Amino acid sequence: MVTTLALGAARALSSICYEVTPSADLMTVEVKVTVPSQGQAVDVTLPSWSPGYYVLENYSSNLKDVVAKAPDGSVRPVSHPRPDTWHIDPLGAQAVTVSYTRPVVHESGRMGIFSGDDVTVHYGGPSIYLYVEARKSEPCTVQFHVPKNLGLAVSLDPVGNGLFTAPNYDVLADSPVTIGTFRTAEYISRGKPHQLAVRGSARDRLDMARAVKMTRFITESETDFFGKSAPYNRYVWHIWAGDTPDGAGGLEHASSSQDFLSLAQGPASMRGLAHECFHLWNVKRIRSASLGPFDYTRLPRTGALWWLEGVTDYYASLIPHRYGWYGDDQYYKDIAANIRAVRSNPKRLEVSPYESSFRVGETNDGRGNSNGFGVDYYPTGWVTGMLLDIELRARTGGKHNLDEIELALWDMCKDGKPGFDEGELRRQFVRVGGPEMGAVFDKWVMQPGDPPVELQLAKVGLSVGGTGRDLKVTESPTATPEQKKLREGWFFGKRSRPSALQG
C-alpha cells in the first residue's frame, strides 16, 4: 500500500519511472521502466561503457526476458534492432512498461561494477538502467523494492519508502547501489551526511573507526581545498573490503564512489580514496565537453585525461600531505614512485601525455583500456602536473601555482555549467604563468619526451638519486633558502605546517 502510494507520487513527479526488485536469493535483479509514450514508438538502450572507466563493455548481453506491456497489462511487441537497443511498439498505448532481469555475478575475489556475494548486490547504473532514446534529460524516479531486513545505500535524493529522484538519466546512472546485509557507518561533514556501505570478503575485519577517520579527513580536506561547501546533498562510499596489499581505488561518481579498500588502510589506501573523492570535482564537474552529458554508445575523445586522472592522482598525494595525514618522507616516496613509473616505459619518448589521453579508445582493438594509449596517463599526468606546478611557482617567485588553475576550472564548470573545450588547459597556464608558459605546456604536454624531473625538483631544493627501483627523492643539502621557501609553499599552500600528523 505504501509502495503504491509512493509510485503514484513518483508518476506525478516525473515522466520516466524505474522500479528495482532484487530476488529473494539476491541472484537476479528485476527492473521495470515505465515510459509515457503517447502512442509513439519507444527505443530503449543500455550504455556500452561506464563514465570514468574508458572501456567498451558488453552490458546488454546480460539483460534477460525483455518484455513490454501497456498499462492494462497487455503485452506489446518488442524488437531488438541493435545489440544495445530494444524497440517497442505501444500499439496506441499512452505508456509502456519495459521489464527485464539481470543476473548477479558472484565474484568472491574482487569488486565488480555489477557484483554480489552471499549477502549483497552491488551495481553501477550504466550496467542495468535502460535509457529512453532522445529523452535522457527528463527527470526520473527509482523505486526500490527491498525487504525490510536488508539495507539499501544510494546517493540519490530520497522521497521516502524506498523512492528516490534524479533530475535526469545521467544522474540516475551515476548513482551506484548497494543492497543487502552490509556494514555501515555515517559521518556529517559541513552539514552534509556521508555514509560508508562496506561489503566484500573482509568486511567484518575492516577497522570501521579508521575507515571513517580516513574518509572524513578526505571529505574535509578536499572540500576545504575547493571552497566552503561540497557540491552534493549526500555522499555514499560503496566499499568492497579485501585482505589485499595496502591500496584503494575504484570508480568515481558525482555524489558517491565505488571503491575497493585494503584492510591495511595505509598511505596507498588514503591516496586511492582521496583520488576517487577528488574526482567529484575534477572529472565529474571540472571536465572536457565530451565528459557529460554523455554519449553512452561510444567512448569519449578528450586529450585531457592526463589532467583529469593524472593530476587528480597528484592532488590525491599532495592534499593528504598538505593537510597533515602523512609527512614529507611519504610524499617523497610518492614522487619517486611516479617518476619510476614514467621512466620505466620507453613509449614516453613516442607518445605525449595529450596523445595518451586522446587515443585511449584506440587501445585493446578499439575497446579502450582506461589507462592510456601507449603511456599510462596516471603517473604521466602526476609527474607532468608536478613539473608544471613547480614551474609556475619558480617563475613567479611563489606567487602563482597549479591550485589556481584547478580552482579557476572549478569556477568555470561548477553549478552545472558545460565542460571546457580542448584548448582550455593551455589557456589557463598562459593566463596564470604568462605567455612563455604556452611553450612549456606544448613541450611537456603536447610532445613526447623525457620530462626534466631533476631540473624542476632542484628548483624546490630536492634531489633525485639512483635509478630504476632504487630511485629516491631527497632534500638537497645545498638547497637555498629561496628554494626551501618555494617547497614549503608547494607543500602547504596558505596553511601552516601541521604540528601533528594524523595518520
Ligand SMILES: [Zn+2]
Ligand atoms: Zn580516477
